[in-house]
Amino acid sequence: MNLSITQKLAIGFLTIAFSTAAVGTLAYVSLLRISSELQVVVAAPLNTASARDREIVQRVRRLIRQSAQDKIILFAGMILSFIIAWWGWLFLSRQVADPIISLTQKADLISRQSGKLHETVTISGQDETKKLAMAFNQMSASLQEQQMEIERINRELERRDQLLGEANAKLERLNAMKSDFLSILSHELRTPLTVIKGYLSLIKNQRLGPINEQQLKGLTIADERADHLNSLISDLLDLSRIELNKYEIRQEVWDLAKMAEAAVDSMRPLFEKKGLRFKTHMPAELPLVYADKQKVSQVLTNLLSNAIKFTPAGGEVILEALPSVEERSGEEIWPEGDDFVQINVKDTGIGLAEEEIQKIFDKFYQVDDSVTREHGGSGLGLCIARNIVELHHGRMWVKSRKGEGSTFSFTLPKADSSLMTEAKAAPSAKEGKPLFSLAAADEKVSSDSRKRQKIGGEDMAERSILLVDNNPLIQQLIITCLGALPCKIITASDGIEALERVFQTPVDLIVLDINLPRLSGYDLCQIIKTNEKTKHIPVVILSASAQRSEIERGFQMGANDYITHPFVPEEVVKRIHNLMISKTA
Ligand SMILES: Nc1ncnc2c1ncn2[C@@H]1O[C@H](COP(=O)(O)OP(=O)(O)OP(=O)(O)O)[C@@H](O)[C@H]1O
Ligand SMILES: [Mg+2]
Known part of the structure; x- marks a missing residue:
């Protein structure tokens, strides 16, 4: 039953009053009964009674008179108890219930309208309800203070949020500028x-x-x-x-042994030159890996060149691959260990102290000793290598002791089993070509060209090459290089000029830069390759834009070959020559 405190008090006091009345009534009734019985006794004639009996009768009569007075007192007492109960109820309601009700109402108001924290309760007197009211008022005052503080903090947070937003926008702008600067720098350097x-x-x-x-x-x-x-x-x-999070890797299915072989081949003369023994352990059951060949070669080259640099003559370097990840010393086995292969580069060189191991993967960090100073270097190799491995979701670590050689290890993801079945069936994967190569076009040009290399230079006579580059120094260099070919060279310094030339004078091949004024090399290439009259003309892009995405875009626009700066003159001549004769064959 949901009763208010006043109702509960009323019930309490009424119960007391009624129980007092009930007891009083019972006493009154028994008094009545006793006195009526006694009246019957005293009504009898006293003539024959003894003196003793007469005295008893006299006493009983006094008692009856007395009980009549008691009945009046009892009745008055009952009335009084009702009055006291009513008064008690009234008093307690006013003194206790009313302040509590008032407190409840205010608390309810505060809880429903959070803004109304200034609400206070006024209660006179000195008792506990007064103290309760004071505590309530203090509480609402401190709540109000806290609310003001929260509002102030909120305003501050909003202001900081705004500042953060502005700083973020600025950072994004700076990042974009840095990125632009990077490509300009790359080109300019x-x-x-x-x-x-x-x-x-x-x-x-x-x-x-x-x-x-x-x-x-x-x-x-x-x-x-x-x-x-x-x-x-x-x-x-x-x-x-x-x-800048702009480093791109392109994963394909590769045979790790073949990849390693290519990296090792380029390093072999350096091992011989320094007088180091070099061994490779590539188990036959090594699974195919899903990796970026060029970037993994970069990692291997750095680790091998470090091993060469930091191992004295007469020492030994071993390159080995494991079909799954070994336990790392002092660390738990990786849960992903079975999905990765492990590559180790071990040397018997100068080794590293514990505190050096912590830092060698930091950018620009080099152990400050005479061996490092003798070899120069920039201290970037390991930092980049570790980032490359981590972009493959692999890890790189080193185990080493000062004076006892080092083992640098990294992991690469195995190719997905479904891809592996197809890849193993395809001989190309074992022959050092990826199963899903995006650079296939590039390789195709080179291999097709190689086949036709035997065709003599006489085919080239009377042929003309259009060279499009806005940098006079590069133009002059390419003209000098192409001097090896008996053909005419026409030049253009921007895209529009080149386009006019192509439609005015028939040319047999176009050598094209990407960053051209007025019309970019990509757009020019696309126009040439989509026009019926010109689409047969081979286009070789020769550019400082060396990012993989830039190279891919060149091929998408229809380029037949893409050579990046800095180029080897003989290589450029060879590829242009081969492309020209392959088109006429
Ligand atoms: N096999 C090794 N044995 C001993 N110390 C090594 C070995 N490999 C690397 N270090 C130490 O770690 C440092 C960082 O190596 P890292 O490859 O990053 O830079 P670097 O070889 O000095 O320069 P670069 O940028 O040309 O690679 C080295 O300077 C050397 O002090
Ligand atoms: Mg290095």
Whole structure:
């Protein structure tokens, strides 16, 4: 039953009053009965009674008179108890129930309307209800203060949110600028390097006249330094792309042994030169991997070149692959271990101290010792390598002790079993070609061309090449390189000019840069390759735009070949020559 406190008090007091009345009535009735019985006794004549009996009768009569008075007192007491009960109810209602009801109503108001925290309760007196009311008022005052504080914090948060939003927008703008800057930088750094490397190669190969032994030595050193500069630029650009989350990897199904072989082949002369023993362990049951061949080669090359650099002559370097991931020392076995293969590069070199191991994967970190100083380097190789491995969802770690050699390990994902069945059936996967190669077009051009290399240079006479590049230095370098071919070279410095040339004078091949004024190399290529009159003309893109997405876009626009800066002059001549004769064969 849902009763208010006043009702409950009323019930309480009424119960007391009624029970008092009931007891009073019972007493009154028994008094009545006793006195009527006694009246019967005293009504009898006293003539024959003894003195003792008369005295008893006298006493009983006094008692009857007394009981009549008691009855009046009892009745008055009953009335009084009702009055006291009513008064008690009234008093308690006013003093206790009313303040509690008032408190309840205010608390209800506060809870329903959170803004009404200023509500207070006024109660006079000194008792507990007064204290309760004071505590309530204090509580509502402190709630009000807290609400004001929360509102202030909210306003502050909103302001910070706004600032954060602005900072984010600024950061995005800066990131976009950094990205633009990166591609400009990449272009601007590679172009002069292309010119330097191009002429060094032409001079070294005596294409611009005879040179003596000493000049050749000097040029070889300059060429090596230019290569070093090129790899430094590539590393810096890679690092910036990693930091901008713009580093792209393209995973395909590959035979790891073949991939490793290619990387090892390019390093073998360096092992021999330093007097190091080199072994590879590639088990026959090694599963195919799902990886970016070019990037994994970069990882292997860095690990092998580190092993060469940091192992003294007479030492040994081992490259081994394991069909699944081994337990890592001091760490738990990976749950994903069976889905990955492990590659180890072990050396018997100078090794690393515990505190160095923690840092060698940081960018630009190099152990500061004479061996490192002797070899130079930028300290970026391992940082980039680890990022490449992690982009493949693999991991890279090192086990080493100072003076006892090092083992660098990394993992690569195995190819999906369904892909593996197809890949194993396809001989190409075992022959070093991916099953799903996006660079297939590139390789096709090279291999087709190679087949036709025997065709003589006489086919080239009377043929013309349109060279489109807005950089006069690169233009001049390419003209010098193409001087090896007996054909006419026409030049254009922007896309529109090139387009006019193509429609005015028939040409047999177009060498095209991407970053051209007025009309980009991509657009120009697409126009040429979609026009009935010109679509048969082979297009070779020769550009500093070396990102994989840029190369792919070139092929999508219809290019027949894509060569990136810095290029090797002989290679460019060979590929252009092969493409021209393959089109006429
Ligand atoms: N096999 C190794 N044995 C001993 N120390 C090594 C080994 N590999 C790497 N280090 C240490 O880790 C450092 C970082 O290696 P990392 O490959 O990142 O840079 P680097 O080889 O100095 O320069 P680069 O950027 O040309 O690769 C090295 O400078 C060297 O001090
Ligand atoms: Mg290195």
